[in-house]
Amino acid sequence: MTSASTDDIKVLERVKKSLEPDYVPAEGDPYMDKKQLDYFRMLLLEWKKSIHSASSVTLQSLQDGPIREPDLNDRASSETDWSIELRTRDRQRKLISKIDSALRRIDEGEYGYCEVTGDPxxxxxxxxxxxxxxxxxxxxxxxxxxxxxxxD
Structure with missing residues (x-):
């Protein structure tokens, strides 16, 4: 089973590939101009949408009923898998709030700048x-x- 952060990276890469291939932010572009902000807004929105889709699949699986493995070892293995899945979804729930915060920063013109130093x-x-x-x-x-x- 892959780690949650590896899953996040894979999802993010899929989202990047699904975006308009005509534009990818480059170092030579003006920093955080309209094109870059639009790109990151779409990236964040698509990332959020894919997380919601994955959580819908998990929710549907949970609603299908309890684990009914006759063998105790199989049941323990299934319960461990579910535990990992639920922890992954909890991480993604927290990630959604970070995505919402990033979208708010885009709207307020603060996106792309350090909250501590103010540097890009x-x-x-x-x-x-x-x-x-x-x-x-x-x-x-x-x-x-x-x-x-x-x-300490």
């Missing part, structure tokens, strides 16, 4: 993680502070 996040980072809110440097500093406070 960068196209490569946004293409890899469209919900990013910090530059790589600010994110690393944040994670170091988090680690230090956990260790």
């Amino acid at each position: 996040i960068g196209l490569k980072r946004l293409m890899a993680r469209p919900v990013a809110t910090m530059t790589v440097e600010a994110q690393e500093a944040h994670e170091r502070r988090e680690k230090i406070s956990r260790d």
Whole structure:
């Protein structure tokens, strides 16, 4: 079974391929111009739609009834699979709120800029993680502070 973050990456790659192939943000373009913002808006909306579709399939499977495996080992394996599936859906529920937040930032003209430093996040980072809110440097500093406070 693939990890949840690997699944997110695969879904995001599928969404990117489904978007209009005529335009992909490039480093030479004006940063966060209308074309780039439209691209990221469509990317985020399609990503959200694909997450909702996947969760509908999970919900339908849950409604079909309980696990009816006669063998205890098979039942335990099925329950483990369901547990992993439900954790994945919970991660995706949290991801949807991040997508909604990114869409709000696009509407407010804040998308693509670090919430800590105000510097541009960068196209490569946004293409890899469209919900990013910090530059790589600010994110690393944040994670170091988090680690230090956990260790205390």
